[in-house]
């Protein structure tokens with residue numbers, strides 16, 4: 636955005652600007668989330684596993700369809716970069732852009748993390764968020780965005796940074812490689828734009844630029860998700876720590892994140908089945 640327009644405004648500029656916006660997608664037309672059922676299941680949860688994600692590093696973990704996982708702040712304010720893959724098909728992975736188009740810039744309870752084409756189905760549904768109270772601050776900031784990408788060594792080099800090997804992109808690449816038995820060169824292209832767990836971000840209203848500010852997360856807070864399909868997940872404890880100042884370096888204070896895997900009483904999910912991939916016929920109008 637520039638302050639001086641490149642061309643003079645037309646005579647009807649105000650009228651054009653006054654046109655009311657409409658939602659791009661009627662997301663409510665998508666199959667409904669049964670939050671009542673998920674709440675009944677939540678009431679029966681028992682922890683089956685937990686995984687510590689070390690600071691400035693990532694860990695991959697598996698969550699079977701029908702189980703829940705919590706990403707928990709444990710020692711200090713820390714944001715996490717989350718990737719999701721279908722456990723049996725790493726080509727099916729989280730599609731940040733379409734999730735943003737369907738649910739908005741930041742995810743709330745009941746919102747879903749959607750997979751890319753040709754699958755486009757819910758991979759996980761957010762079932763609880765102890766930062767739900769934060770809402771939107773006076774700067775337009777909110778938590779758990781799907782507008783960021785993930786910190787990476789390429790952009791860091793582009794902007795004059797020293798080589799730094801513990802950006803979320805590299806952390807996720809190493810974690811996926813180890814979990815899936817892939818060399819780094821095969822794992823890297825499967826790493827994708829993330830759900831920025833706990834990160835507080837927005838777009839500056841004057842300039843449109845992406846901003847971050849200190850995460851409001853504190854030890855004990857958690858984001859909880861329901862696995863809609865069998866998942867392989869990767870979580871990086873971002874080298875930005877609470878992302879109040881910098882990332883892509885060792886400057887910020889960083890803390891571990893804890894992942895808890897929780898199983899409900901199967902009776903609570905009676906009648907539920909994992910969502911199917913899109914039924915589009917893949918013809919794309921050809922032939």
Ligand SMILES: [Zn+2]
Pocket residue numbers: 716785786802803804872873874875882
């Ligand atoms: Zn990061």
